[in-house]
Amino acid sequence: MDWLERMNNVLDYIEQNLDGEIDYKKMAEIAYTSEFHFSRMFSSISGIPLSEYIRRRRLTAAAFEIQKKDVRIIDIAAKYGYDSVDSFSRAFKKTHGMTPSAARKNGMQLKAFPKISFQISIKGDVEMEYRIENLDFELRIVGKGSPVKTSKAFKTIPSIWNNARKNGYMQKLIDMSWENPKCTLEGLLGVCGKEAAITDEEFEYFMGIRYDGETPSDMETLIIPPGTWAVFPNIPEAWKRLYSEWVPASGFELANLPCIECYYGPKHKPKHELWVPVRNR
Structure with a gap:
């Protein structure tokens, strides 16, 4: 409430x-x-x-x-x-x-968009699996960013990955991928918003991997500080239910860091996870 x-x-x-x-x-x-x-x-x-x-x-x-x-x-x-x-x-x-x-002429038909209000809606008949991960170290991610319109994100982001597969960039990330993991946040990463600021119309989708070597000349480095993360399997489903179902009932607030989509290698279960930064209320 x-x-x-x-x-x-x-x-x-x-x-x-x-x-x-x-x-x-x-x-x-x-x-x-x-x-x-x-x-x-x-x-x-x-x-x-x-x-x-x-x-x-x-x-x-x-x-x-x-x-x-x-x-x-x-x-x-x-x-x-x-x-x-x-x-x-x-x-x-x-x-x-x-x-x-x-x-201003008499009889003209205009449109009134009313003030909305949020009300309780009974949902949650299907459970949401999640776990909490506390990372006490920085995440050093190298890669490239692409601008994405928020309203078209669910269509644009898959096309970014498809292009990366075709032009060899995805294979380059795989070849550079982490060999000595400190946590389960491994594989190919899609960081939803490089900067921690409001991005209503557009945000930068940063595609990369965790990497400790020298940053290649055609890439840049993104540092994400230590924090607590709620982790959900099945990225599309998690995005649909995160804000309207999980956050209101969780006892957590969203921290001022970007969410991370993690895509794992073949035969890994789950195939992908959504990492959401959180803090206690």
Whole structure:
């Protein structure tokens, strides 16, 4: 219930600041989760990207004000965060199907996107397997990053791996792979966001391996500090259920580090795992 209340408090904060600055760091603080994960958590449980939800709510509020013909459109545009009437008009038309000036005519049909609310939904009839791993050492990962649009991640990431298989990059990683493991985080790694910051529209997917040798000239090094991880078999299923089912019931919060997809070698069971950074509430 605490988790539910915190997420609804975030929605209240957005409503109170539609005509001002909406601070992503502040929203993460209200939700008691990391900046890195908050926008993706919001999108997962609401079904809409955080930035898109804010945009639609602002344009809904703007449409109501446009009905008041004594308010100038340029003032409404500035109030809801647009630098110019042109950029406001383009966004308004994309949402409402008409320009702000056309919306002032009698009988015009506009779209109102209501404030959402989070409620309890009975789920969890299928158990989620997981384990907790405490790593007291840095993870040194070498590899390459690729930009990924959050909304297309489930389609884009498989294509990144397919391209790596075709162009020989995957085999190069396999040839460099770890030979003396300190933990079970071995194999080919996909780090979902190189930097620990909010990445609502896009993030960098870093494909690499744990490696202690000299970093090749065509790669870069990523250092992830010691921490605690919740580990789930079956990456696609884990992503679907992580934010909406496991996090609310777990007693953990998400730490301000990226998640890691781990793909193991042939005959390994499970074939892949999702490593999620966590901390005690």
